[in-house]
Every structure is written in structure tokens, then in C-alpha cells.
Amino acid sequence: MAEKHNIKNPAVKRILQEVKEMQSNPSDDYMSLPLEENIFEWQFAIRGPRDTEFEGGIYHGRIQLPSEYPFKPPSFMLLTPSGRFETQTKICLSISNHHPEHWQPSWSVRTALVALIAFMPTNPNGALGSLNYKKEDRCALATKSQEAPPKFGTPERQRLIDEIHEYMLSKSSPLPQLAPSQASEEQSKTEEAKAQVNLENPEALPVGAEIPDQAGDRIVEEQELPVNANPNPAGVEASMESSSSVSSNQLLQKSDARVQNLKPDTRVQKPDDRLFTLAAIGLAIAIVVLLLKKFIKSTEYGAVFMDES
Amino acid sequence: MTSGFGESTRASAPSPSCSGNSSNDAGDFECNICFDLAQDPVITLCGHLFCWPCLYRWLHHHSHSQECPVCKALVQEEKLVPLYGRGKTQTDPRTKLYPGMEIPHRPSGQRPQTMPPPPPPEVNPFGSYGFGLMGGFIPMATARFGNFTLSTAFGGFIPSLLNIHFHGFQDATVYGTTSGYPFGFNGFHGGNARGFMQATGQVQRQEDNVLKNLLMLIGFLVLLTVIFVW
Numbered sequence: 001m002a003e004k005h006n007i008k009n010p011a012v013k014r015i016l017q018e019v020k021e022m023q024s025n026p027s028d029d030y031m032s033l034p035l036e037e038n039i040f041e042w043q044f045a046i047r048g049p050r051d052t053e054f055e056g057g058i059y060h061g062r063i064q065l066p067s068e069y070p071f072k073p074p075s076f077m078l079l080t081p082s083g084r085f086e087t088q089t090k091i092c093l094s095i096s097n098h099h100p101e102h103w104q105p106s107w108s109v110r111t112a113l114v115a116l117i118a119f120m121p122t123n124p125n126g127a128l129g130s131l132n133y134k135k136e137d138r139c140a141l142a143t144k145s146q147e148a149p150p151k152f153g154t155p156e157r158q159r160l161i162d163e164i165h166e167y168m169l170s171k172s173s174p175l176p177q178l179a180p181s182q183a184s185e186e187q188s189k190t191e192e193a194k195a196q197v198n199l200e201n202p203e204a205l206p207v208g209a210e211i212p213d214q215a216g217d218r219i220v221e222e223q224e225l226p227v228n229a230n231p232n233p234a235g236v237e238a239s240m241e242s243s244s245s246v247s248s249n250q251l252l253q254k255s256d257a258r259v260q261n262l263k264p265d266t267r268v269q270k271p272d273d274r275l276f277t278l279a280a281i282g283l284a285i286a287i288v289v290l291l292l293k294k295f296i297k298s299t300e301y302g303a304v305f306m307d308e309s
Numbered sequence: 310m311t312s313g314f315g316e317s318t319r320a321s322a323p324s325p326s327c328s329g330n331s332s333n334d335a336g337d338f339e340c341n342i343c344f345d346l347a348q349d350p351v352i353t354l355c356g357h358l359f360c361w362p363c364l365y366r367w368l369h370h371h372s373h374s375q376e377c378p379v380c381k382a383l384v385q386e387e388k389l390v391p392l393y394g395r396g397k398t399q400t401d402p403r404t405k406l407y408p409g410m411e412i413p414h415r416p417s418g419q420r421p422q423t424m425p426p427p428p429p430p431e432v433n434p435f436g437s438y439g440f441g442l443m444g445g446f447i448p449m450a451t452a453r454f455g456n457f458t459l460s461t462a463f464g465g466f467i468p469s470l471l472n473i474h475f476h477g478f479q480d481a482t483v484y485g486t487t488s489g490y491p492f493g494f495n496g497f498h499g500g501n502a503r504g505f506m507q508a509t510g511q512v513q514r515q516e517d518n519v520l521k522n523l524l525m526l527i528g529f530l531v532l533l534t535v536i537f538v539w
Contacts, residue, residue, distance in 0.1 A: 071371040
């Protein structure tokens with residue numbers, strides 16, 4: 001793949017870096033791959049968040065990255081009907097090119113997909129490209145989305161869509177809502193997918209053995225967002241900020257802070273000097289009082305002397 | 310379908326050659342914008358690391374405000390801190406991140422002042438003076454007490470005499486001996502001896518000890534006055 005693209009282009013370098021990260025740290029909640037012929041065209045699929053009407057759904061979509069990526073935001077278009085976003089239409093989100101002023105170059109396709117999963121249960125509020133179907137209709141669409149991937153684009157793109165769909169099916173867990181016959185069909189599909197994976201990539205097994213630890217940690221972290229009942233864009237940004245603040249805190253902890261060591265002699269001397277000063281003042285006051293007393297007594301004695309004479 | 314999956318697998322193989330990051334630990338020094346090892350690294354006050362060309366391009370060509378690309382904190386160019394490692398500065402224009410784009414040199418680090426040199430060891434200027442002062446006090450006290458013991462005084466005027474002594478007046482009065490206070494005289498003499506010995510024993514050249522001796526002398530005088538009054 002690298003030989004076909006201009007490595008010197010910073011956008012291409014960045015996209016290749018993202019592809020590498022996505023493949024080395026796969027997730028069960030989303031899958032994304034670029035086209036062979038054009039690395040700026042991606043196909044993705046996300047899983048509906050749990051405990052929502054979208055649970056069990058596999059929603060395919062298309063991402064178009066701009067030539068100035070990551071300084072400009074990408075555009076997103078869903079291909080599977082969901083009841084939340086229109087199909088074949090670019091959707092309006094704070095992470096899409098409808099609002100370039102909200103885009104952050106540190107965001108990536110991965111963060112965008114996590115945000116998209118978090119946006120599904122939210123209220124559309126009439127945003128461009130959004131729909132507001134009833135809950136029952138959304139559940140029906142979610143169930144239907146597993147049966148077959150959507151038909152879209154060139155044969156190469158369709159192959160990519162089918163590949164992603166198989167991956168998502170292999171990672172999904174059987175749902176109690178499904179009918180027994182559909183459940184058995186899903187299981188058979190899963191087995192076929194696993195067999196194909198084993199046949200095509202025998203070497204992938206040991207690599208897979210190493211990955212579970214990292215994947216487990218990552219899944220735990222990433223699943224926090226879909227679990228939220230009503231996540232909102234601010235929540236998504238807040239989570240990003242919190243993660244960045246955590247990393248910055250770690251940096252601060254690692255750095256060595258210089259603490260000036262005060263001289264113990266200086267510290268010890270000050271209280272002693274103060275004590276001596278107070279003692280001296282007290283003694284001076286006592287002396288003055290005693291002198292006054294003696295003065296009074298001497299006057300009395302003088303009077304007595306006069307009386308005697 | 311099978312060939313597609315195979316192609317994607319083969320496509321991922323060349324990825325390591327694109328970047329030199331072979332382990333996850335390298336992510337600590339990757340730019341937050343280009344996801345590659347930072348080139349001309351700079352770090353913001355909020356602690357986020359960027360390539361200087363990436364950050365410059367974001368701040369001057371794309372961003373609507375001076376915000377950190379990660380946490381949206383305010384970024385001031387004069388407060389950016391460059392990181393100087395052991396590597397040589399790259400001057401080859403072919404390795405620039407954004408060829409054909411005029412990017413100024415990254416801001417220079419702000420070097421704080423060096424620590425002032427430690428002060429020379431202190432010489433105690435009060436030692437000899439204190440010692441001299443102490444020496445001066447002892448003879449005066451001895452002389453006064455000697456005069457007091459030798460002089461004869463009328464019972465009623467003893468406090469006045471003591472007052473005069475404390476203020477430093479000369480002894481110009483002579484009174485007849487009184488046989489009514491023999492025990493009192495003995496008590497005074499004993500107290501005088503004990504105080505004198507204590508003062509002598511604790512004479513030292515340190516300032517603190519000099520102060521202690523002075524305070525003890527004053528305390529002794531106060532005690533003497535109290536005893537005499539009673």
C-alpha cells in the first residue's frame with residue numbers, strides 16, 4: 001500500500017499511521033478501512049450502543065478525508081438505515097466538515113467513530129442529515145441491519161464493505177431478541193467467518209494471543225461511552241479533555257521539582273532570638289515595677305523619720 | 310472476498326517501514342497532529358507535544374483562534390518550550406514536513422537566571438565584643454557588692470542605697486552599723502557568690518551564650534531586689 005501513495009505528503013503519512021494503529025488495536029465496536037486505490041476514501045461500520053434501541057445494529061458508512069487532513073475535518077455519510085441518520089447524505093456533527101471551527105487536528109477516525117456511536121442515542125434537534133424515528137422502528141432497523149450489508153459504490157468498495165460486515169458479525173454476541181432460526185443462522189455465519197480467518201491467516205493466531213490483554217484494556221476504556229444513556233457532544237469533548245488532562249498530570253508527576261532546602265541553623269536561631277528578646281523585655285518590666293515600689297517605701301520611711309524627730 | 314482480505318493483510322505489512330515507531334512507548338514523543346515522531350518538538354504550557362511545523366500551520370493557517378489542538382487551552386507562542394535532544398538539527402530541506410511552506414524558526418527556550426554563588430563563611434563579629442562586655446560587668450558588680458558589704462547603713466535607708474547603686478551613683482554616704490539585720494547580710498553575701506560563679510562558668514564566645522549570660526545576670530539582680538524588699 002505504501003508504495004502506491006506519496007509518503008512525503010503529511011496527510012498520507014498521518015492516514016497510514018492511523019491505519020496501522022487501527023489494525024494493531026482492533027475494537028469490537030467499530031471497524032474501518034481505506035480503499036486501495038484512494039487512501040482518502042474510507043469505509044467503516046459501527047455497532048449500535050448497548051442498552052439502546054440501536055443495540056445489535058451494524059451500521060455501515062463512508063468517510064471522506066480532505067486533502068489537508070488532519071487540519072480540515074472529514075465528512076461522514078451513513079449507508080445503512082438507522083432511524084437516526086439519513087442514508088446517502090453527509091451528516092452534520094461537531095466532528096464533521098459541517099463545523100470546521102469545532103474540529104481538532106488531534107482527533108482521528110477512531111475518535112470520530114467513538115463519537116458517532118455516542119451520538120446515536122442523542123436527540124437530533126433537527127440537525128442536518130438527522131432523523132427521529134420511533135423506538136420500535138429503530139429496533140426493527142437494527143435487527144434488519146445484520147442480515148446483509150448495504151450495496152454501494154464500485155466492486156472494490158463493495159468487497160471492502162462485505163469484509164467489514166463479516167468482521168462485525170464475527171465480533172458480535174448472540175442476542176436473545178433474535179428468533180431461534182435467525183440465531184442459528186448468525187452462529188453459522190460466525191463459524192464460517194472464523195474458519196475463513198483461520199485459513200487465510202494462520203500466522204495471525206499467535207499475534208491474536210498477544211493482543212487480548214491490550215484489547216481487553218482498550219475495550220473496557222472505550223465501552224464507557226456507549227454505556228452512557230444520554231451522552232452529548234460536550235460529554236464527548238469532556239472525555240477527551242479528561243484523558244488529555246490525565247496524561248498531562250502524569251507528565252507533571254514525572255518531572256523533578258526543585259525544592260530549596262532551608263538551612264537548619266537559620267531556622268533554629270530565629271525562635272531562640274525571639275525568646276531571648278521576650279525574656280529581656282519581661283525582666284526590664286519587672287525591674288521597673290520593683291523600682292517604683294522601692295520609691296514609695298522610701299517616701300514612707302522619710303515620713304516616719306520626721307515623726308520621730 | 311478472499312482476495313480482498315488478503316490484500317488488506319499484505320497492505321498492512323509495509324506500514325512499519327513508513328514510521329520508525331516499533332513499540333508503544335514511542336507514542337510518548339509523537340506529535341499530536343501528525344502522529345509521527347515529533348520533528349522540531351515544542352511543548353505547550355498545558356503539556357501537549359507537537360512538531361513545530363504542525364503547530365505553526367494549525368495556529369496560523371487553519372485555526373480560528375489560538376487554541377491547543379488537544380485540549381483547546383490558550384496557546385501563546387512566546388510561552389512554548391522547545392525540547393532539545395541529543396540529535397543534530399536537521400538542515401536538509403528535503404526532510405521538512407511541509408516543503409514549499411515558509412515556517413519560521415521555533416521559539417527559543419527561556420533560560421532562567423543561574424543560582425547566585427553561596428555566601429562566604431560568616432565570621433562572628435560579636436564574640437570579642439561580648440566577651441569584653443562580660444568582663445566589664447564582672448568587676449563593676451564585684452566592686453559594688455564589696456562597697457555594700459563594707460558600708461554601714463541605717464536600717465531605714467538601705468533600699469535607697471541599693472537604688473543608688475543600681476543607677477551607678479558613687480558611694481558618698483556613710484551610716485552607722487545596725488545590729489538588727491545580721492542574718493540578712495549573710496544571705497545577700499551568699500546570693501552574690503552563687504550568681505557570680507554561675508556567670509563566670511558560662512562565659513563563651515558564641516553570641517547566643519553571651520545573651521544567655523546577660524539575661525541570667527539581669528535575672529539574678531531582680532531576685533536580689535525582691536529578697537531585699539521583703
